Amino acid sequence: MDGGAEGSSHSSQPTTVDLSRDRPPVVDLTGKVHRLPCCIKYDGPTSVSHYFKPKSTEMEVDGLRVEEAYFRGRKLHGTTIALPQGYSGFILGKKSDVKEGNNTNSDCWETNATFQNVTMWNHDAMPSKDDAFLRIFHWFTVANALHKPVTDEDLESTCID
Numbered sequence: 107m108d109g110g111a112e113g114s115s116h117s118s119q120p121t122t123v124d125l126s127r128d129r130p131p132v133v134d135l136t137g138k139v140h141r142l143p144c145c146i147k148y149d150g151p152t153s154v155s156h157y158f159k160p161k162s163t164e165m166e167v168d169g170l171r172v173e174e175a176y177f178r179g180r181k182l183h184g185t186t187i188a189l190p191q192g193y194s195g196f197i198l199g200k201k202s203d204v205k206e207g208n209n210t211n212s213d214c215w216e217t218n219a220t221f222q223n224v225t226m227w228n229h230d231a232m233p234s235k236d237d238a239f240l241r242i243f244h245w246f247t248v249a250n251a252l253h254k255p256v257t258d259e260d261l262e263s264t265c266i267d
Contacts, residue, residue: 121213133219141226168235184227195221
């Protein structure tokens with residue numbers, strides 16, 4: 107879709123994402139990003155840290171340090187996973203496009219915050235390396251292997267005579 111068709115809600119401008127960190131200081135949310143096993147139908151400010159208070163336990167499962175917390179009376183078990191080396195997490199927000207005093211919608215996004223780890227939570231099981239969320243981190247290794255440049259030595263070592 108070219109975005110220029112009549113009746114299209116898309117602008118003819120391409121979508122851009124600004125991941126630069128050279129603007130005013132970007133908030134670092136490392137240690138504050140959580141994946142909860144629920145849907146929260148609210149989009150606005152709240153004092154989460156006042157109600158949601160994770161604490162470390164002395165348990166370890168599959169080499170993962172277990173944390174526990176309560177959310178709406180339900181006990182949760184979780185673990186914090188660092189993003190792989192060379193990767194960062196970004197919280198994006200729509201950039202307001204101010205032209206000649208008009209605040210118009212744009213398809214430009216900018217970095218509002220970054221993070222280097224994620225805490226994932228389960229309410230019915232202990233965290234383990236078999237959790238679907240944790241298994242997605244294996245794809246980083248696959249992606250790196252697929253996009254790694256192949257050298258002549260690599261080709262020679264795989265040749266079958």
